[in-house]
Amino acid sequence: MRDFSLKSTITYKLYRQIILQLEDFLSTIGDIVIYGKEVLSLIFKRELDWKAIIEQCARFGVSSLPITLSIVGMSTVIVAMQVAGEMVKQGAGNYVGMLVTILTVREEGIIMSGFAIISMIGSSIASEIATMRVTEQIDAIKVLKVNPIRYLFVPRVLSGILMMPPVLVVASLVGIIGGGVAAHLASELSYRAYFESVWTGLFIKDINVAILKSIVFGFTIALISCVCGYNAKGGARGVGIATTKAVVWSFVGIVLWDLLFSIIFFF
Amino acid sequence: MGIEVKNLTKKFDNKTVINDISFKVESGEILAIVGFSGSGKSTVLKLICGLIEKDSGIIETSGDIAMVFQYSALIDSLNVEDNIAFALKERKDLRKKYTERQIKNIVKEKLALVGLSGIENKYPSELSGGMQKRVSFARAIVTSPNIILYDEPTAGLDPVSSTLIEDYIVRLKEETHAASIVVTHQMSTIMRTADKIIMLYNGNVVFTGTPQDLMRQDTPYTKQFVTASLEGPMTMLQN
Ligand SMILES: Nc1ncnc2c1ncn2[C@@H]1O[C@H](COP(=O)(O)OP(=O)(O)O)[C@@H](O)[C@H]1O
Ligand SMILES: [Mg+2]
Numbered sequence: 001m002r003d004f005s006l007k008s009t010i011t012y013k014l015y016r017q018i019i020l021q022l023e024d025f026l027s028t029i030g031d032i033v034i035y036g037k038e039v040l041s042l043i044f045k046r047e048l049d050w051k052a053i054i055e056q057c058a059r060f061g062v063s064s065l066p067i068t069l070s071i072v073g074m075s076t077v078i079v080a081m082q083v084a085g086e087m088v089k090q091g092a093g094n095y096v097g098m099l100v101t102i103l104t105v106r107e108e109g110i111i112m113s114g115f116a117i118i119s120m121i122g123s124s125i126a127s128e129i130a131t132m133r134v135t136e137q138i139d140a141i142k143v144l145k146v147n148p149i150r151y152l153f154v155p156r157v158l159s160g161i162l163m164m165p166p167v168l169v170v171a172s173l174v175g176i177i178g179g180g181v182a183a184h185l186a187s188e189l190s191y192r193a194y195f196e197s198v199w200t201g202l203f204i205k206d207i208n209v210a211i212l213k214s215i216v217f218g219f220t221i222a223l224i225s226c227v228c229g230y231n232a233k234g235g236a237r238g239v240g241i242a243t244t245k246a247v248v249w250s251f252v253g254i255v256l257w258d259l260l261f262s263i264i265f266f267f
Numbered sequence: 268m269g270i271e272v273k274n275l276t277k278k279f280d281n282k283t284v285i286n287d288i289s290f291k292v293e294s295g296e297i298l299a300i301v302g303f304s305g306s307g308k309s310t311v312l313k314l315i316c317g318l319i320e321k322d323s324g325i326i327e328t329s330g331d332i333a334m335v336f337q338y339s340a341l342i343d344s345l346n347v348e349d350n351i352a353f354a355l356k357e358r359k360d361l362r363k364k365y366t367e368r369q370i371k372n373i374v375k376e377k378l379a380l381v382g383l384s385g386i387e388n389k390y391p392s393e394l395s396g397g398m399q400k401r402v403s404f405a406r407a408i409v410t411s412p413n414i415i416l417y418d419e420p421t422a423g424l425d426p427v428s429s430t431l432i433e434d435y436i437v438r439l440k441e442e443t444h445a446a447s448i449v450v451t452h453q454m455s456t457i458m459r460t461a462d463k464i465i466m467l468y469n470g471n472v473v474f475t476g477t478p479q480d481l482m483r484q485d486t487p488y489t490k491q492f493v494t495a496s497l498e499g500p501m502t503m504l505q506n
Contacts, residue, residue, distance in 0.1 A: 049357075132342070140340040143316050143332065144406075146357040 028249070031227050039153050039223065047150050048158070056159035060121055061167060068116040068171045075112050076104055076175035077182040084183035093187070097194040100179040101201030105210050106266075107258075109172035114217045114254040116171075117164065118247055122225040125156055126246030129229030130239040138230070152230070157222040164218025165211050172210075209265050213257070220253045268329045269294045269446020270315060270414055275324035277310060277470075284310050286470040287324070292446040294329075294413065297436070299461035299478075300450045301492065303503060306467040308450040309337070312416045315448070330413030333445075337418040339399040341391040341406070348374050348387040351406045361410070377405040380442065381435055397428035404435055408443060415439060417449045421456045433459040454493070457481065466492060468501050 006012055042048075084096050129152055132138050141148045180194040228246035232238045270292045277285040284307045292298045300308050313319045316332045341350050351374045355361050365373070378384055381401040391399055400420060407415060417436060421429040433456055440447050449460055457464060458478050466474035466481075466488055473488045474481070484490040491499025 128344075135338060135343075136336045136340040137342050139313075139318050140334070140336055140342070140403075140406075141353075142318060143334045144354040144358065144410075145360075146354065147359070151357055 038149050039157050042154050052155040056155040060159045060163040064120045067120050068113050069174050071116045072112045072171035072175045073178045076179040080179035080182040081186045084187040088187040093189050096183050097197035098201030101198045104172050104175045105206045110213050113168050113171050118250045122221045122250045125225035126229040127243045130232035130242035133232045153226045160218035160222030164214040168214040217254045221250045224250045271327040273325040276322050284470050288472050294446050295444045296462050297447040297460050299457045299464045302467035307470040332414045333407035333412035334416045335407050339403040343391050354410050381405050415445045415447045421453050436460045
Protein backbone atom coordinates (compact mmCIF):
# COMPACT_ATOMS: atom_id res chain seq x y z
CA MET A 1 0.00 0.00 0.00
CA ARG A 2 1.24 3.48 -0.73
CA ASP A 3 2.12 5.75 2.10
CA PHE A 4 0.33 9.10 1.82
CA SER A 5 1.45 10.58 5.13
CA LEU A 6 3.13 13.98 5.31
CA LYS A 7 6.53 12.47 5.99
CA SER A 8 6.55 10.61 2.70
CA THR A 9 6.06 13.67 0.49
CA ILE A 10 8.95 14.78 -1.64
CA THR A 11 8.68 18.34 -0.40
CA TYR A 12 8.98 17.20 3.21
CA LYS A 13 12.03 15.08 2.41
CA LEU A 14 13.63 17.92 0.49
CA TYR A 15 13.13 20.45 3.27
CA ARG A 16 14.34 17.94 5.82
CA GLN A 17 17.51 17.36 3.84
CA ILE A 18 18.11 21.09 3.51
CA ILE A 19 17.55 21.65 7.22
CA LEU A 20 19.87 18.77 8.12
CA GLN A 21 22.58 20.13 5.81
CA LEU A 22 22.20 23.60 7.27
CA GLU A 23 22.37 22.23 10.80
CA ASP A 24 25.51 20.30 9.93
CA PHE A 25 27.03 23.38 8.31
CA LEU A 26 26.40 25.60 11.33
CA SER A 27 27.54 23.02 13.84
CA THR A 28 30.75 22.46 11.88
CA ILE A 29 31.48 26.20 11.97
CA GLY A 30 30.72 26.21 15.70
CA ASP A 31 33.04 23.27 16.30
CA ILE A 32 35.88 24.84 14.32
CA VAL A 33 35.63 27.98 16.46
CA ILE A 34 35.33 26.10 19.77
CA TYR A 35 38.16 23.64 19.10
CA GLY A 36 40.27 26.39 17.53
CA LYS A 37 40.01 28.40 20.73
CA GLU A 38 40.86 25.38 22.87
CA VAL A 39 43.88 24.52 20.73
CA LEU A 40 45.18 28.10 20.92
CA SER A 41 44.66 28.27 24.66
CA LEU A 42 46.54 24.98 25.14
CA ILE A 43 49.36 26.32 22.96
CA PHE A 44 49.55 29.54 24.95
CA LYS A 45 49.49 27.59 28.22
CA ARG A 46 52.46 25.62 26.90
CA GLU A 47 50.54 22.35 27.16
CA LEU A 48 52.93 20.92 24.61
CA ASP A 49 54.29 17.48 23.91
CA TRP A 50 57.44 18.24 21.95
CA LYS A 51 58.07 14.68 20.88
CA ALA A 52 54.67 14.49 19.21
CA ILE A 53 55.07 17.96 17.73
CA ILE A 54 58.42 17.12 16.13
CA GLU A 55 56.96 13.90 14.75
CA GLN A 56 54.08 15.81 13.16
CA CYS A 57 56.39 18.52 11.81
CA ALA A 58 58.54 15.89 10.13
CA ARG A 59 55.46 14.36 8.59
CA PHE A 60 54.20 17.76 7.46
CA GLY A 61 57.46 18.96 5.99
CA VAL A 62 58.93 15.82 4.52
CA SER A 63 55.88 14.12 3.12
CA SER A 64 54.40 17.25 1.61
CA LEU A 65 57.53 18.69 0.03
CA PRO A 66 57.70 16.65 -3.21
CA ILE A 67 54.09 17.34 -4.15
CA THR A 68 54.21 20.99 -3.04
CA LEU A 69 57.37 21.61 -5.02
CA SER A 70 55.93 19.97 -8.11
CA ILE A 71 52.67 21.87 -7.99
CA VAL A 72 54.14 25.30 -7.22
CA GLY A 73 57.09 24.72 -9.55
CA MET A 74 54.97 23.60 -12.45
CA SER A 75 52.40 26.34 -12.18
CA THR A 76 55.19 28.93 -12.17
CA VAL A 77 56.89 27.27 -15.13
CA ILE A 78 53.60 27.34 -17.03
CA VAL A 79 53.12 31.05 -16.38
CA ALA A 80 56.71 31.86 -17.33
CA MET A 81 56.48 29.86 -20.53
CA GLN A 82 53.29 31.55 -21.55
CA VAL A 83 54.32 35.15 -20.92
CA ALA A 84 58.08 35.10 -21.65
CA GLY A 85 57.89 34.78 -25.43
CA GLU A 86 55.36 37.52 -25.83
CA MET A 87 57.08 39.90 -23.41
CA VAL A 88 60.47 39.45 -25.03
CA LYS A 89 58.90 40.16 -28.43
CA GLN A 90 57.33 43.34 -27.06
CA GLY A 91 60.64 44.42 -25.61
CA ALA A 92 59.62 43.78 -22.02
CA GLY A 93 61.95 40.83 -21.49
CA ASN A 94 63.51 42.61 -18.53
CA TYR A 95 60.22 42.37 -16.65
CA VAL A 96 59.61 38.63 -16.94
CA GLY A 97 61.43 37.83 -13.70
CA MET A 98 59.63 40.61 -11.89
CA LEU A 99 56.23 39.46 -13.08
CA VAL A 100 56.82 35.82 -12.19
CA THR A 101 58.15 36.82 -8.75
CA ILE A 102 55.28 39.10 -7.87
CA LEU A 103 52.80 36.50 -8.99
CA THR A 104 54.50 33.73 -7.05
CA VAL A 105 55.06 35.62 -3.82
CA ARG A 106 51.68 37.29 -3.74
CA GLU A 107 49.44 34.48 -4.89
CA GLU A 108 50.60 31.38 -6.75
CA GLY A 109 53.11 30.13 -4.21
CA ILE A 110 50.83 30.28 -1.22
CA ILE A 111 47.57 29.16 -2.78
CA MET A 112 49.19 26.29 -4.67
CA SER A 113 51.11 25.18 -1.55
CA GLY A 114 47.82 25.36 0.32
CA PHE A 115 46.14 23.08 -2.20
CA ALA A 116 49.07 20.69 -2.12
CA ILE A 117 49.07 20.60 1.71
CA ILE A 118 45.32 20.00 1.81
CA SER A 119 45.59 17.03 -0.51
CA MET A 120 48.64 15.54 1.20
CA ILE A 121 48.37 16.50 4.87
CA GLY A 122 44.80 17.61 5.46
CA SER A 123 43.29 14.45 4.03
CA SER A 124 45.68 12.23 5.95
CA ILE A 125 45.05 14.03 9.26
CA ALA A 126 41.29 13.81 8.75
CA SER A 127 41.23 10.13 7.80
CA GLU A 128 43.61 9.20 10.60
CA ILE A 129 41.59 10.94 13.31
CA ALA A 130 38.29 9.75 11.80
CA THR A 131 39.55 6.16 11.91
CA MET A 132 40.52 6.67 15.54
CA ARG A 133 37.00 7.93 16.19
CA VAL A 134 35.13 5.07 14.52
CA THR A 135 37.36 2.40 16.09
CA GLU A 136 36.74 3.91 19.56
CA GLN A 137 40.40 4.89 20.01
CA ILE A 138 39.27 8.42 20.89
CA ASP A 139 36.80 7.02 23.44
CA ALA A 140 39.65 4.99 24.91
CA ILE A 141 41.78 8.14 25.18
CA LYS A 142 38.95 9.92 27.00
CA VAL A 143 38.33 7.05 29.42
CA LEU A 144 42.04 7.11 30.26
CA LYS A 145 41.43 10.78 31.20
CA VAL A 146 43.78 12.16 28.57
CA ASN A 147 42.61 15.28 26.77
CA PRO A 148 42.21 14.26 23.10
CA ILE A 149 42.50 17.87 21.97
CA ARG A 150 45.90 18.18 23.59
CA TYR A 151 47.01 14.78 22.39
CA LEU A 152 45.69 14.87 18.81
CA PHE A 153 44.95 18.45 17.77
CA VAL A 154 47.74 20.49 19.31
CA PRO A 155 50.72 18.70 17.66
CA ARG A 156 49.02 18.69 14.26
CA VAL A 157 47.86 22.30 14.34
CA LEU A 158 51.20 23.48 15.66
CA SER A 159 53.03 21.58 12.94
CA GLY A 160 50.80 23.37 10.41
CA ILE A 161 51.75 26.74 11.88
CA LEU A 162 55.46 25.94 12.11
CA MET A 163 55.97 24.08 8.84
CA MET A 164 53.80 25.95 6.36
CA PRO A 165 56.15 29.00 6.15
CA PRO A 166 59.33 27.02 5.35
CA VAL A 167 57.41 24.85 2.89
CA LEU A 168 56.14 28.02 1.23
CA VAL A 169 59.59 29.62 1.07
CA VAL A 170 61.23 26.55 -0.47
CA ALA A 171 58.37 26.04 -2.92
CA SER A 172 58.41 29.70 -4.00
CA LEU A 173 62.18 29.66 -4.51
CA VAL A 174 61.95 26.54 -6.62
CA GLY A 175 59.06 28.12 -8.52
CA ILE A 176 60.96 31.32 -9.29
CA ILE A 177 64.10 29.44 -10.34
CA GLY A 178 62.01 27.05 -12.44
CA GLY A 179 60.30 30.04 -14.02
CA GLY A 180 63.69 31.40 -15.09
CA VAL A 181 64.65 28.12 -16.72
CA ALA A 182 61.29 27.95 -18.50
CA ALA A 183 61.54 31.54 -19.69
CA HIS A 184 65.04 30.89 -20.99
CA LEU A 185 63.95 27.82 -22.90
CA ALA A 186 60.80 29.42 -24.25
CA SER A 187 62.21 32.74 -25.39
CA GLU A 188 65.99 32.63 -25.09
CA LEU A 189 65.77 35.25 -22.39
CA SER A 190 69.13 35.27 -20.61
CA TYR A 191 69.29 33.97 -17.05
CA ARG A 192 70.98 37.17 -16.07
CA ALA A 193 68.16 39.36 -17.35
CA TYR A 194 65.61 37.14 -15.63
CA PHE A 195 67.25 36.98 -12.23
CA GLU A 196 68.15 40.65 -12.17
CA SER A 197 64.52 41.53 -12.64
CA VAL A 198 63.50 38.98 -9.99
CA TRP A 199 64.97 41.36 -7.40
CA THR A 200 62.85 44.24 -8.59
CA GLY A 201 59.75 42.11 -8.03
CA LEU A 202 60.59 41.23 -4.42
CA PHE A 203 58.93 43.48 -1.89
CA ILE A 204 59.34 43.15 1.87
CA LYS A 205 55.66 43.75 2.38
CA ASP A 206 54.73 40.97 -0.05
CA ILE A 207 57.06 38.58 1.69
CA ASN A 208 55.70 39.45 5.12
CA VAL A 209 52.13 39.06 3.98
CA ALA A 210 52.98 35.73 2.33
CA ILE A 211 54.57 34.41 5.53
CA LEU A 212 51.60 35.57 7.59
CA LYS A 213 49.23 33.94 5.12
CA SER A 214 51.17 30.69 5.26
CA ILE A 215 50.89 30.60 9.06
CA VAL A 216 47.15 31.23 8.89
CA PHE A 217 46.68 28.69 6.10
CA GLY A 218 48.69 26.03 7.94
CA PHE A 219 46.63 26.62 11.08
CA THR A 220 43.34 26.54 9.15
CA ILE A 221 44.06 23.38 7.17
CA ALA A 222 45.29 21.41 10.18
CA LEU A 223 42.47 22.58 12.44
CA ILE A 224 39.66 21.91 9.94
CA SER A 225 41.11 18.48 9.16
CA CYS A 226 41.32 17.61 12.86
CA VAL A 227 37.76 18.78 13.53
CA CYS A 228 36.25 16.95 10.54
CA GLY A 229 38.04 13.75 11.50
CA TYR A 230 37.09 14.12 15.15
CA ASN A 231 33.38 14.46 14.33
CA ALA A 232 33.29 11.38 12.10
CA LYS A 233 30.44 8.95 12.65
CA GLY A 234 29.84 5.38 11.54
CA GLY A 235 32.30 3.01 9.95
CA ALA A 236 34.45 3.13 6.84
CA ARG A 237 31.84 5.26 5.11
CA GLY A 238 32.07 7.80 7.92
CA VAL A 239 35.84 8.03 7.47
CA GLY A 240 35.35 8.72 3.76
CA ILE A 241 32.74 11.39 4.40
CA ALA A 242 34.92 13.07 7.03
CA THR A 243 37.94 13.14 4.72
CA THR A 244 35.99 14.64 1.83
CA LYS A 245 34.51 17.21 4.17
CA ALA A 246 37.95 18.15 5.50
CA VAL A 247 39.30 18.67 1.99
CA VAL A 248 36.32 20.73 0.79
CA TRP A 249 36.15 22.87 3.93
CA SER A 250 39.90 23.48 3.88
CA PHE A 251 39.78 24.59 0.25
CA VAL A 252 36.94 26.99 0.97
CA GLY A 253 38.64 28.10 4.18
CA ILE A 254 41.92 29.12 2.60
CA VAL A 255 40.27 30.78 -0.38
CA LEU A 256 38.19 32.89 2.00
CA TRP A 257 41.32 33.82 3.98
CA ASP A 258 43.07 34.69 0.72
CA LEU A 259 40.23 37.01 -0.21
CA LEU A 260 40.31 38.61 3.23
CA PHE A 261 44.08 39.12 3.03
CA SER A 262 43.79 40.71 -0.41
CA ILE A 263 41.14 43.09 0.85
CA ILE A 264 43.19 44.04 3.92
CA PHE A 265 46.61 44.38 2.35
CA PHE A 266 46.18 45.18 -1.34
CA PHE A 267 42.89 46.94 -1.70
CA MET B 268 31.42 0.88 47.48
CA GLY B 269 31.87 0.30 43.77
CA ILE B 270 29.08 1.33 41.44
CA GLU B 271 25.53 2.26 42.25
CA VAL B 272 23.04 3.10 39.50
CA LYS B 273 19.58 4.36 40.35
CA ASN B 274 16.69 4.99 37.96
CA LEU B 275 19.02 5.57 35.03
CA THR B 276 17.35 6.72 31.82
CA LYS B 277 18.82 7.60 28.44
CA LYS B 278 17.18 8.57 25.17
CA PHE B 279 18.76 8.89 21.75
CA ASP B 280 16.72 11.31 19.69
CA ASN B 281 13.28 10.26 20.89
CA LYS B 282 13.98 6.60 21.43
CA THR B 283 14.37 5.40 25.02
CA VAL B 284 17.44 3.18 25.02
CA ILE B 285 17.81 2.82 28.79
CA ASN B 286 14.60 2.90 30.74
CA ASP B 287 14.78 3.54 34.48
CA ILE B 288 17.26 0.85 35.45
CA SER B 289 18.91 0.35 38.86
CA PHE B 290 21.67 -1.96 40.08
CA LYS B 291 24.65 -2.08 42.40
CA VAL B 292 28.13 -3.64 42.15
CA GLU B 293 30.35 -3.89 45.23
CA SER B 294 34.14 -3.86 45.20
CA GLY B 295 35.48 -7.31 44.40
CA GLU B 296 32.27 -8.28 42.67
CA ILE B 297 31.55 -9.00 38.99
CA LEU B 298 28.19 -8.13 37.49
CA ALA B 299 27.33 -9.52 34.07
CA ILE B 300 24.99 -7.49 31.91
CA VAL B 301 23.46 -9.79 29.34
CA GLY B 302 20.95 -9.33 26.57
CA PHE B 303 20.58 -9.47 22.81
CA SER B 304 22.21 -6.97 20.48
CA GLY B 305 20.71 -3.52 20.64
CA SER B 306 19.31 -3.98 24.14
CA GLY B 307 21.39 -1.11 25.53
CA LYS B 308 24.33 -2.90 27.18
CA SER B 309 27.13 -0.78 25.70
CA THR B 310 25.14 2.34 26.40
CA VAL B 311 25.08 1.48 30.13
CA LEU B 312 28.88 1.19 30.18
CA LYS B 313 29.35 4.43 28.27
CA LEU B 314 27.04 6.20 30.72
CA ILE B 315 29.00 4.89 33.69
CA CYS B 316 32.39 5.95 32.34
CA GLY B 317 31.06 9.32 31.20
CA LEU B 318 31.45 8.95 27.44
CA ILE B 319 27.79 9.88 27.05
CA GLU B 320 25.50 12.00 29.20
CA LYS B 321 22.56 10.50 31.04
CA ASP B 322 19.10 12.04 30.78
CA SER B 323 18.09 11.28 34.35
CA GLY B 324 18.92 9.07 37.30
CA ILE B 325 21.95 8.69 39.53
CA ILE B 326 25.30 7.05 38.85
CA GLU B 327 27.58 6.83 41.86
CA THR B 328 31.09 5.53 41.39
CA SER B 329 34.14 5.42 43.59
CA GLY B 330 37.61 6.10 42.23
CA ASP B 331 39.17 5.54 38.84
CA ILE B 332 37.16 3.89 36.08
CA ALA B 333 38.76 1.73 33.40
CA MET B 334 37.07 0.39 30.31
CA VAL B 335 38.00 -2.48 28.03
CA PHE B 336 36.47 -1.86 24.60
CA GLN B 337 34.84 -4.47 22.42
CA TYR B 338 37.44 -4.15 19.65
CA SER B 339 40.26 -3.34 22.10
CA ALA B 340 40.60 0.24 20.76
CA LEU B 341 44.39 0.21 21.06
CA ILE B 342 45.99 3.30 19.57
CA ASP B 343 47.39 1.88 16.36
CA SER B 344 50.15 4.44 15.94
CA LEU B 345 51.69 3.46 19.30
CA ASN B 346 53.47 0.22 20.17
CA VAL B 347 52.35 -2.04 23.00
CA GLU B 348 54.52 -0.33 25.59
CA ASP B 349 53.27 3.16 24.75
CA ASN B 350 49.69 1.93 24.65
CA ILE B 351 49.92 0.43 28.11
CA ALA B 352 51.82 3.43 29.46
CA PHE B 353 49.49 5.88 27.73
CA ALA B 354 47.79 7.22 30.85
CA LEU B 355 51.12 7.41 32.71
CA LYS B 356 52.73 9.42 29.93
CA GLU B 357 49.84 11.62 28.78
CA ARG B 358 47.45 12.12 31.68
CA LYS B 359 47.86 15.52 33.27
CA ASP B 360 48.05 14.36 36.89
CA LEU B 361 50.35 11.42 36.13
CA ARG B 362 52.60 12.87 33.42
CA LYS B 363 55.53 13.78 35.60
CA LYS B 364 55.02 11.25 38.35
CA TYR B 365 57.11 8.39 37.00
CA THR B 366 60.56 8.14 35.48
CA GLU B 367 61.10 6.42 32.15
CA ARG B 368 62.54 3.41 33.98
CA GLN B 369 59.64 3.15 36.43
CA ILE B 370 57.20 3.26 33.52
CA LYS B 371 59.08 0.47 31.76
CA ASN B 372 58.86 -1.66 34.89
CA ILE B 373 55.15 -1.01 35.35
CA VAL B 374 54.49 -1.97 31.72
CA LYS B 375 56.53 -5.13 32.15
CA GLU B 376 54.62 -6.09 35.25
CA LYS B 377 51.19 -5.49 33.65
CA LEU B 378 52.16 -7.41 30.54
CA ALA B 379 53.26 -10.35 32.68
CA LEU B 380 49.91 -10.22 34.44
CA VAL B 381 48.10 -10.85 31.14
CA GLY B 382 50.66 -13.45 30.06
CA LEU B 383 52.30 -11.47 27.27
CA SER B 384 55.83 -10.71 28.42
CA GLY B 385 58.30 -9.39 25.87
CA ILE B 386 55.99 -7.89 23.24
CA GLU B 387 56.61 -4.26 24.26
CA ASN B 388 57.84 -3.19 20.84
CA LYS B 389 55.15 -4.78 18.72
CA TYR B 390 52.39 -2.68 17.13
CA PRO B 391 48.70 -3.55 17.61
CA SER B 392 48.33 -4.60 13.95
CA GLU B 393 50.97 -7.29 14.52
CA LEU B 394 48.95 -8.98 17.28
CA SER B 395 46.04 -11.43 17.13
CA GLY B 396 42.61 -10.33 18.33
CA GLY B 397 43.01 -12.18 21.62
CA MET B 398 46.43 -10.62 22.25
CA GLN B 399 45.10 -7.14 21.47
CA LYS B 400 42.34 -7.74 23.96
CA ARG B 401 44.85 -8.76 26.65
CA VAL B 402 47.03 -5.71 25.91
CA SER B 403 43.93 -3.55 26.33
CA PHE B 404 43.37 -5.24 29.73
CA ALA B 405 46.90 -4.28 30.71
CA ARG B 406 46.31 -0.71 29.55
CA ALA B 407 43.07 -0.53 31.53
CA ILE B 408 44.61 -1.63 34.83
CA VAL B 409 47.76 0.50 34.64
CA THR B 410 46.22 3.20 36.84
CA SER B 411 44.95 0.64 39.40
CA PRO B 412 41.27 1.40 38.79
CA ASN B 413 38.56 0.78 41.34
CA ILE B 414 36.07 -0.01 38.60
CA ILE B 415 36.64 -2.06 35.44
CA LEU B 416 34.07 -2.18 32.64
CA TYR B 417 34.36 -4.83 29.92
CA ASP B 418 32.34 -4.52 26.69
CA GLU B 419 31.89 -7.98 25.16
CA PRO B 420 35.42 -9.09 26.08
CA THR B 421 35.05 -12.55 24.51
CA ALA B 422 33.03 -11.69 21.39
CA GLY B 423 34.69 -12.92 18.23
CA LEU B 424 37.36 -14.98 20.00
CA ASP B 425 37.86 -18.74 19.67
CA PRO B 426 36.74 -20.83 22.67
CA VAL B 427 40.25 -21.28 24.10
CA SER B 428 41.09 -17.57 23.86
CA SER B 429 37.72 -16.86 25.46
CA THR B 430 38.54 -19.11 28.40
CA LEU B 431 41.86 -17.35 28.78
CA ILE B 432 40.19 -13.93 28.78
CA GLU B 433 37.58 -15.09 31.29
CA ASP B 434 40.33 -16.28 33.61
CA TYR B 435 42.07 -12.91 33.34
CA ILE B 436 38.87 -11.07 34.19
CA VAL B 437 38.58 -13.06 37.42
CA ARG B 438 42.29 -12.67 38.08
CA LEU B 439 42.23 -8.89 37.61
CA LYS B 440 39.31 -8.67 40.00
CA GLU B 441 41.31 -10.58 42.59
CA GLU B 442 44.45 -8.48 42.01
CA THR B 443 42.75 -5.08 42.02
CA HIS B 444 39.67 -5.85 44.13
CA ALA B 445 37.80 -3.66 41.66
CA ALA B 446 34.07 -3.62 41.03
CA SER B 447 33.65 -5.08 37.53
CA ILE B 448 30.89 -5.11 34.95
CA VAL B 449 31.13 -7.59 32.09
CA VAL B 450 28.81 -7.04 29.14
CA THR B 451 28.40 -10.28 27.25
CA HIS B 452 26.00 -12.66 25.62
CA GLN B 453 28.28 -15.64 25.82
CA MET B 454 27.17 -18.34 28.29
CA SER B 455 30.74 -19.44 29.09
CA THR B 456 31.71 -15.90 30.07
CA ILE B 457 28.64 -15.52 32.26
CA MET B 458 29.19 -18.83 34.03
CA ARG B 459 32.94 -18.41 34.56
CA THR B 460 33.05 -14.78 35.68
CA ALA B 461 29.76 -13.45 37.01
CA ASP B 462 28.74 -13.19 40.64
CA LYS B 463 25.40 -11.79 39.58
CA ILE B 464 23.55 -10.99 36.40
CA ILE B 465 21.09 -8.50 35.04
CA MET B 466 19.38 -9.07 31.71
CA LEU B 467 18.43 -6.08 29.56
CA TYR B 468 15.78 -6.08 26.90
CA ASN B 469 14.92 -2.87 25.06
CA GLY B 470 16.48 -0.86 27.86
CA ASN B 471 14.53 -2.57 30.64
CA VAL B 472 15.88 -4.96 33.26
CA VAL B 473 13.94 -8.17 32.69
CA PHE B 474 15.92 -10.46 35.02
CA THR B 475 18.16 -10.09 38.06
CA GLY B 476 19.87 -13.02 39.76
CA THR B 477 22.86 -15.33 39.98
CA PRO B 478 24.21 -17.58 37.20
CA GLN B 479 22.43 -20.46 38.91
CA ASP B 480 19.13 -18.56 38.79
CA LEU B 481 19.69 -17.96 35.08
CA MET B 482 20.36 -21.63 34.38
CA ARG B 483 17.16 -22.64 36.16
CA GLN B 484 15.28 -21.04 33.25
CA ASP B 485 12.20 -20.46 35.36
CA THR B 486 11.13 -17.21 33.69
CA PRO B 487 10.19 -16.78 30.03
CA TYR B 488 13.17 -14.40 29.59
CA THR B 489 15.83 -16.65 31.10
CA LYS B 490 14.41 -19.65 29.26
CA GLN B 491 14.56 -17.86 25.92
CA PHE B 492 18.04 -16.50 26.58
CA VAL B 493 19.61 -19.76 27.72
CA THR B 494 18.04 -21.83 24.97
CA ALA B 495 18.79 -19.08 22.41
CA SER B 496 15.27 -19.53 21.13
CA LEU B 497 13.32 -17.42 18.68
CA GLU B 498 10.20 -18.22 20.69
CA GLY B 499 9.64 -16.09 23.75
CA PRO B 500 8.94 -12.57 24.97
CA MET B 501 12.03 -11.05 23.33
CA THR B 502 11.92 -10.32 19.60
CA MET B 503 14.77 -8.85 17.58
CA LEU B 504 12.54 -6.82 15.30
CA GLN B 505 12.74 -3.52 17.16
CA ASN B 506 16.03 -2.60 15.60
N1 LIG C 1 25.12 7.38 19.63
C1 LIG C 1 23.92 6.81 19.36
N2 LIG C 1 22.98 7.52 18.70
C2 LIG C 1 21.76 6.98 18.45
N3 LIG C 1 21.39 5.75 18.82
C3 LIG C 1 22.28 4.99 19.48
C4 LIG C 1 23.59 5.48 19.79
N4 LIG C 1 24.26 4.51 20.47
C5 LIG C 1 23.42 3.47 20.56
N5 LIG C 1 22.22 3.75 19.97
C6 LIG C 1 21.04 2.84 19.92
O1 LIG C 1 20.78 2.39 21.22
C7 LIG C 1 20.42 1.03 21.23
C8 LIG C 1 21.30 0.26 22.17
O2 LIG C 1 22.61 0.23 21.67
P1 LIG C 1 23.81 -0.49 22.44
O3 LIG C 1 23.88 0.05 23.81
O4 LIG C 1 25.01 -0.35 21.59
O5 LIG C 1 23.31 -1.99 22.45
P2 LIG C 1 24.12 -3.32 22.80
O6 LIG C 1 25.47 -2.95 23.27
O7 LIG C 1 23.28 -4.00 23.83
O8 LIG C 1 24.15 -4.13 21.54
C9 LIG C 1 20.50 0.55 19.79
O9 LIG C 1 19.20 0.53 19.26
C10 LIG C 1 21.34 1.59 19.11
O10 LIG C 1 20.92 1.73 17.79
MG1 LIG D 1 27.37 -3.35 22.44
